[in-house]
Amino acid sequence: MKKLLSILAVSFLMMGMVACDIIDEKDYIINNGGGTTPSEPGDPNPGETGEFITAKCVLLEDYTGVRCNNCPAAGEIALNLQAQYGHSVVVLGVHSGFLSMPIGGYPNFKTTEGDAWYNFFGFDSNPIGTVNRKLNGGVYAFPSTEWTDAVASTLQEESTVGMASNVQYDAATRNLTVDITSKALAELSDIYSLTVCIMEDSIVGKQLLPTGDDENYMHRHVFRKTLNGTWGEELNTSAIAPEEQIKKSYSVTLDEAYNADQCYIIAYVANSDTKEVLQVIEKKIK
């Protein structure tokens, strides 16, 4: 009985010790308001042509919808992360799901690939995201409230792949040539795929907000298409030795509907089986 009483006494003492943390109003925001603000549309050029990006970068997919009133807030979290980590965070805004249906004067950003990813990842509502397409408690879904932590911890991971790009665009013919070279930084024993996407940034169009429709909303990081299939092209059939390089080239005509001034190539190497992205790079085409 004495033992139990002491357990109880310790419990009460513990409660007393875990004083509540009451935060002073001036400290609500870290660094006295120095929190990140959404970045302006600009050139997130990830590096010079041919230079290998070997530091760990993260692909943050923001599955969004033009009729999803909660999605702009999630988009803002993604922008904050980009502002905080710079080019280490690559954001892809994938319009898919019921709330991305372009009915009622909303723009159509839906894509076959985006819908295939959305379905494969088992999503059923927006906003939702993936962080390097890693599993989150057995599922691919990362609610936007978890992006900040997940991106921060993923950036701490060891980088196993380096990537370099060479992108050439001919404005007259709209011909786009993309060379992506992937380099193993450690022995890679699984099968890996390279996926190359076109992303168009800062498209003005209608979006549903919590306060109603905004006809002039700026849609950021809109995924347009892949150049090499929904799940990309396989890079290897056997293990890749450290420092081994694999180069892939693609050539397409840029769709007339896309504004070439705002188009980017996003390329990533992923494990073909688990879908986890090992490295991602982003390059403006002009």
Add this chain to the structure above:
Amino acid sequence: MRRFLLLLALVASATGLFAQVETAQINGSFQIDGQYYKVDEAIGITSETIKGQKVGLNGFGKINYSLGNFTAGIRYEAFQTPLSGFDTRLQGFGIANYYASYDNGTVAVTLGDIYDQFGNGFIFRTYEEWALGFDNALRGMRVIYRPAAGVTLKAIFGKQRLYWTEYGDAAKRGIVRGIDGEWDLNQSFSAISSSKFRATLGGSFISKYQKNTNTTYTIPENVGAFDGRINLGYGRFAFTTEYAYKINDPSAFNNYIFNEGQAILSSLSYSQKGFGVIMQVKRVDNMSFKSDYKGVKNDLDINFIPPINYTHTHSLPAIYSYATQPLGEMAMQLQVNYTIPKNTVIGGKYGTKITLDFSQVNDIKRNYNLAEGQVEPSHIAGNSGTIGYTSPFFAVGDRKFFHDFNIELERRLSKKWKLIAQYINLYYDMEIIENHPGAKAVEANIAFLDLSYKITSKQSIRFELQHLWDNINRGNTTEESTFGHEDVYKKRGNWAAALVEYSIAPKWFVSVADKYNYGNPIAGNRDHYYTASVGYIKESTRITLTGGRQSEGMVCVGGVCRVVPASSGISLSITTSF
């Protein structure tokens, strides 16, 4: 886990060996809910909607073992894949819960998964609700100590369940710890042990600890909440009140505001044979309390806000069930039950039961802290990184979330016939309750008749007729005006429903039913939702087979709701216990 099971087996066999005088008991239950989904384009279910998921299956089995003062149990769950409308994070299978407990009457110790609540649950309640796919069990330890008659002290600590997420994953949730004391004065003092006067006092403290990993806001790592309660009774009267307070707790759910939280619930009731009245008032202000500040939906709720609304069981009124709003609500309820005595002119030969119920929920009054020229925040809780708003304690907000006025009559017409009739007047702020911006509030009138006839002592037949009149109906909205907001019109407009159920007691029942949304403003949504069911019951086993269409709706238990999407197919449910 393996180590735990081994320990369980050892303890079980040891107690079996040494405690010969005691008899061990094993009990448990199993349930399997399966559904086969089919494409039904008429109600918008395409192959894309079902995503190739042809079969959904939710199942559990639990076994409890008890011997003398010792009890232990495990619960296995499988969601392969979860039924449509359940959170996809349930996908998986395994032993979800286990516990072992020893209780000698004075001291009780439980290790493993703990379900408990302090008072009404304002600052702590862990529970499992199968119909919602909800389980926030606390995995840890609980000690209960009863030092004297009528006095109960509890201490708990642990981490809560989040679907199948590993408990070691510190980023996913914090640690919950708390204490509670309750004192039943009638048990403590023999002088009042059989008095008409009854009194119980209680108080609790809960603290959660979670490391702040947010780079923008200073999230408090220790968040404390306090609660005090009094239950008083005198004869047929009862009065209970409970108040809770929580310190600053910015979270994704409250849009990272730093306001404190408060809740109060008071209830006054009177009851005697054939007559009862209860009046309740409640105020909730910023009381979402989760063990992960990033948590969304109902994830990792530490507390529970009890609803004070009438729970409708018939299908049409249940379309618009109220979900409690932890961010703020002012609510009241008045319910009167009266039985008109039998063998009177109005009461008839068998007497007539009348229930009158009115409940209303408004927002709390919110004065947002806005700088000059700043517009009203788009989030109801105010702007992130600020106090959010101030709110006078007794002021009622202008915005009405919900009201429900209903009158129900239950009367046996003859030895064979029994009638239940109800009229309901409902107001439902769809924009807030379902988070559909731009949706107009539902102002509906609903009536139903439920008539049963006893054919023989074993066979009976029951008819249900229901109708719902909506303020938005075909004719008063154009199809074009709904474009872009189809989702909020899915269940709007008038509905009619009918059901026939035939039972052969105690084993069989068969029913057919149809719900028809004939008044939907969008022509393509004017659909029939027909179902046919057959059920077989033997002892404690129940098997139900249902085929047909399920309309979109909400399933709510205790004010906690989940959306049920429309579906079509065949479902099978088997439950058994031993």
